[in-house]
Amino acid sequence: MDAATAWRMVRGMPRQGTHQEKLSGFYAAQADRYDTVREGLLHGRDGMVAALAARLADGAAVAEIGCGTGRNLECLGPHLDRLGPVWAVDLCPPLLAKCRERIAARGWERVEAVEADATVWVPPRPLDAVFFSYSLTMIPPWRAALDRALANLRPGGVIGVVDFWVSGSDGGDPERHGAWTRWFWPRWFRHDGVHLGPDRLRALRAAGAVEDLRTDRGRIPGIGLSVPWFSLVARVGSPSAG
């Protein structure tokens, strides 16, 4: 990890300003190295995007919410030629600038980077698929962002999410984490503006018919500890292909 990224993570998410100002303050100095640093930390992204893409018909309209640098669009790669419009939505200008550079470099004519808040963004047409990769834990009003995303989907559309989480203590989750895990990880990540708990996965499982669900643990580079993550793909509304 480079010094600028390490220093920013030690200082944590800025405490003052709007959510957008905090995100920019947190990510501006990391933007150049974001992809390299996060590659070993954000587990399960390729698998979730592949599971989602496999369910999409030609011409499907897709959005990634909280796209950051657009790294996950690379996973859509083989599918981009056959998909319809793809919107890459984020509230953080320094990361979105990297995403725009990537779109231009790759010549992805149907991909558009959009600066917008996930809680209010409405696409120009109903979506066939929407996905969040490690962004739902970084959006404080996550329920509003999820509700907005679900409302943006056509009936029978698919939602994909991959993120860190910890279970509750009541046994209502796909696995039950021990007390130390449930205590430690929310506190570790809170400093960097990332909020872990059981609620997001519970809301997602209740939102639609789950077609793909995986829970696992992934190493945090450099510290030898493993953090729980999940990936889920669910169909929302009446079941239909693509």
Ligand SMILES: C[S@@+](CC[C@H](N)C(=O)[O-])C[C@H]1O[C@@H](n2cnc3c(N)ncnc32)[C@H](O)[C@@H]1O
């Ligand atoms: C940990 S990064 C993940 C980026 C990317 N999805 C990935 O997998 O590498 C979380 C992203 O969520 C974005 N984000 C946070 N709050 C947001 C909001 N309210 N609306 C849109 N994006 C938001 C951040 O700017 C950041 O790019």
